[in-house]
Amino acid sequence: MSITAIHRVYHSYMTFKCLQSFLDHLDSIGELKRISEPVSPLLEITGFTQEEAVKSSPTLSSDAAIFDSGREGIGGQALLFENVEGCDFPLAINVFGSYFRMEQALGQRGFSEIADEIGELTKPVPPSGIREMLSMAKKFSPLIKLKPKRKRGRGSCQQNIKRTANGEVDLRRLPLIKCWPLDGNPEAVGYNITKEESGTAVGEGRYITFAGMHTIHADDRFNDKPPSHNIGMYRAQLIDDTHLAMHWHIHHDGAAHWRSWKEIGEPMPIAICFGGETVLPYAATSPLPPGISELLMAGYLQKKGIDLVKGVTVPLWVPANSEFVIEGFVSTQCGNIGWEPGDEPLGEGAVFEGPFGDHTGYYSMPDRYPIVDVTAVTHRNNAVFPATVVGPPPQEDYYLGKATERIMLPLLKVIVPDIIDYHLPQFGAFHNCAFIKIKPEYEEHARKVMHAIWGAGQMAWTKLIVVVGEEVDVHDEHAVLQAVSGIDIANDIELTRGPLDILDHAASKLGAGGKMGIDATRSAPNIDGIAIIGVNKQNGGDGAAAIEQYNETASIVITVDDSIDCSDMSEVFFHFCASFDPSRDVHHHDGYIGLDGTSKMEGDERNGRAVRPWPPFLGLNLSK
Structure with missing residues (x-):
């Protein structure tokens, strides 16, 4: 008799301080596959990951069987590519690519348990007496300990510091990946501009796909504990050894912060942080109410505050346990981002970013986005670079999204x-x-x-x-x-x-x-x-x-x-x-x-509603 998968019921609680400790844990329980042969960051890693994503996972999630039956055991193993061609660091991918691994990252517990805790916090009953008041105070007092902890000195993420001013930074040595064949080539999706003319050819269509982008509102630029500190998970396209194109949508907090810096005529500081505590990727993607920080959410999930240290070249606090931090300033010279391409001239400080194969299963089309001037790259000793394939489900963002569906149900019920x-x-x-x-x-x-x-x-x-x-x-x-x-x-x-x-x-x-x-x-x-x-x-x-x-x-x-x-x-x-x-x-x-529901083309306009340029389809990888 052979056992193909294990159901696991949780009786303990433990989060992981950094990506490396999480990978060690996954390795110890058979959830990590190491790949030692050389692989290219251009498309080849996507091929491996797509194949792995639809395999059976070694361990099943009993919790997920309730709300996503049939998919509770999909996701294969996390992958660690130890030899990425042309790069100086190994790459980890599909780390959060199954329900079980997501649960492990969030404290070795099911999403429903976290949702139940949040549900209790969202519907407190007014105390009827001193005893109930003391009981309620005891219930809410741990929340005080969840704020981020700002540390003096350097963090683990700054064991190695490379500064652009000293000629030490080359982003091309990081294992940024190209996921899909047309990524970064606007001409290939029908635009009358080559990747050379768009200013992105050197980057070869490689992207940052799995990092927390830390920004603050310009009004907080003199505040050492800025309440607007936001973490968003956006993509960034490699332009050359010291420049990126920053992509965010007009309604994202990062874009709102960018507009605030544009209003005062100053470039916006940014810290692009990889890895760190395993609760951070989920916290960065969670749809939190206004005024609730992603750092506070991360602290809540791991029952203690996130350690932060000052950036070395930007006035921002960064997670001390990150694997890598890319620091820099986002140009605010270009026109407002997020409108239809061609509405305004490209402008200084911008490139024509994209196209990019997205989670919709289609390429998102090129548009004008601002340039990041990178000032420093810091990293841990023996750092591992995290990435994800962005594309049709199931990818890692599917499990992050389903975690949000379950965990945020109590908050949705409040609304x-x-x-x-x-x-x-x-x-x-x-x-x-x-x-x-x-x-x-x-x-x-x-x-x-x-x-x-x-x-x-x-x-x-x-x-x-x-x-x-x-x-x-x-x-x-x-x-x-x-x-x-x-x-x-x-x-x-x-x-x-x-x-x-x-x-x-x-x-x-x-x-x-x-x-x-x-x-x-x-x-x-x-x-x-x-x-x-x-x-x-x-x-x-x-x-x-x-x-x-x-x-x-x-x-x-x-x-x-x-x-x-x-x-x-x-x-x-x-x-x-x-x-x-x-x-x-x-x-x-x-x-x-x-x-x-057919693909649209010229002649499909109706009711005064236009048809915009139709993107190419990536292909499907749906789990049944």
Whole structure:
């Protein structure tokens, strides 16, 4: 008899002080694979990682089996590439690429346990007497210890210091990776500019993909304990040995900080930090309420504050246990970032960044982004460089996102108390689709919930919301789609407009377009169902024409490209969600509604809604 996987139930609590200690732990329990032969940072590491990501994980997560059944054991092993060609350091990847490893990183406990703790903090009952008051004080007193701890002197991350001013910095010696063939080549995605003309050719399409970007608001520039200290996880494109292109979306805190520095006419200090405490990557991506620091969240997760030290060339505090810190200043000379390419001249201090294969499964298109002038690189002894492949799920960001789904449920319930539970399906790439469970108690209750979610933090970017009743398992995607197939198409669909994810290429405007809500709380029996039609699209309007010609009995007709396997619902709805703008692609007919989820081209404009340049598709790696 052979055992292919182990279920693990947690009875202890332990976080990891640095990436190296975490890798040692993973190695000791069979969750790390070492690769000693030489590998190229250009595409080859992506190939290894893509292959590993869909393998069975050595250890299963019992917790994940409840909310993502069938995927609790996917993710293979973490990978440590010990010999990256042309680079001076080993590279670790897929470290957070399974539910079990994510749980290990967050204290060797399931997401639901963390959520339960947060839930208790979000609904304190006012004390009725002295005894209860003392009990409550005891409950909340540990939170005082969670603030970051600012240390004097150097941290482990500064055991080695290289300064640009001394000619010691060469970013090309770090194992920054090129994930996808067209990364960094604007001409390859239809733009009339070469990578040489864009100023990024030397970087070969290599990117920083897994680092915390530390910034502060300009108003805090004289504050030694800046309350605006933010950590965001953004990408940065390699330009040359001492320069990067900083990519962040207009609604990100890092971009808001950049605008504040632009207003005073000064470059913005930045510290790009790799590794450190294993709770930091999750904290950097968590959608926290305004005023709550990612450093505080990280301290909460590990039950003690994060150690910080002063940067060597920037006025910022950095995690002392980082593997690497890249310090520098972001130019504020260029035009405002985040608008359509070509709206303004490129300007000084900017490059044409991108394209970049993204988690949507498509390339995000090139745009103007500011340059980082790197002033120093510091690192630990024997440092390991962390990276991730950004691309179609499942990648590491899928598990980070699902951790947020579970851990932040109590906070979402505070904002929208009607919610019983929710699920972000893998095919929705997080911002494209959300399933919500409620107990409907009055007419249009589901619509109230939809609009509340469209106003709730990062959930505001959600394009498609499906609301089901309490009898439906919201984590069973087939059950939810079955409920959708039974809706009253005349009364159960809500169409509106609003902000969308910047990466939504189907949106008629950058970051704005249509939204659809489906009330499936009163799904009827004996329904006609959903019809999926593959369209051999040659011209604009072919997807809409296929809907017009439909003459069968389904109540919902969805068109997709004929290259898609229409029997595979994960693949169908991945492409549909990515390629659909409800303000342009909904077709009403007697007896049925048509939803055009085909790739768009010139001639698909409708209802005054444009079609923007359509990006190439990366390919799918979906776990079933």
